[in-house]
Structures are given as structure tokens and as C-alpha cells.
Amino acid sequence: MRQEINKPQNVSDHLANERTFLAWIRTSIGIMAFGFVVVKFSLFVKQVSLILGKEKVVSAKGYSAVVGIVLVAVGAVTSITSYIRYKFTEKQLKEGNYQNSSLLITILTAFIFLVSVFLIVYLIEST
Numbered sequence: 001m002r003q004e005i006n007k008p009q010n011v012s013d014h015l016a017n018e019r020t021f022l023a024w025i026r027t028s029i030g031i032m033a034f035g036f037v038v039v040k041f042s043l044f045v046k047q048v049s050l051i052l053g054k055e056k057v058v059s060a061k062g063y064s065a066v067v068g069i070v071l072v073a074v075g076a077v078t079s080i081t082s083y084i085r086y087k088f089t090e091k092q093l094k095e096g097n098y099q100n101s102s103l104l105i106t107i108l109t110a111f112i113f114l115v116s117v118f119l120i121v122y123l124i125e126s127t
Contacts, residue, residue, distance in 0.1 A: 010093060017089045024082030027108075028075040035071025038064050063122060067115065074111060078104075 042064030081104055092098045 039068030
């Protein structure tokens with residue numbers, strides 16, 4: 001007797017869902033890495049300015065550490081949210097009633113845009 005293997009009806013849909021999840025994970029890692037670089041670069045500039053004897057190179061009210069920590073936190077939240085979205089989409093695909101939602105994309109895009117505007121203003125004011 002042959003034993004049947006239970007296969008999802010739309011294997012390509014499930015594989016696409018997995019690729020999308022992995023893309024979101026890469027995005028979250030990128031956001032966290034950028035936040036780490038922002039924090040460490042600020043510390044590097046402070047150390048170089050102390051070595052050169054120029055204490056006014058870096059603004060006293062620097063927000064780099066805060067921005068970097070927020071970016072790392074957003075990257076972590078993005079990874080958790082992408083996993084939740086992956087499981088939700090997987091359930092919808094198994095039930096055969098997939099409905100598209102772009103809430104995560106909209107929120108992340110708005111946040112990244114706001115952070116980039118903040119960084120542009122910060123860099124203009126610090127030069």
C-alpha cells in the first residue's frame with residue numbers, strides 16, 4: 001500500500017510566504033545594524049575628537065545614541081511582527097482565504113521616513 005504524503009495545495013504560495021518572511025528578517029537585521037553603527041560612530045567621533053584635543057567637534061546634545069537604540073528596537077519589533085505576519089499568512093493559505101494587508105509595510109515605511117528626516121535635520125544643524 002502506498003502512503004500519501006500530505007502536501008499543501010499551493011506549495012508555491014507557501015514558499016513565497018517563506019521568502020517574504022526571510023526578506024523581512026533581512027530588513028530587520030539591516031535596521032538593527034544601522035542603529036548599531038549610528039551609536040558606535042557617535043562614540044568613535046567623540047573619541048577621535050578627544051584624541052585631537054577638540055572637544056567641540058561633537059554637539060553636547062547629540063541624539064545619535066537615542067536614534068541608534070530606537071533603530072535597534074524597531075529592527076527587533078520588525079522581526080517579531082514579520083514572524084507573526086508569516087504565521088498569519090500561513091494560516092490563511094492553509095484555509096484558502098488569503099487577504100492582503102500592507103499595514104506592516106506602511107508603518108515601517110513611515111517610521112524609516114521620519115527617522116531619515118530627523119537625521120537630515122540633525123546633520124544640517126550639527127554642521
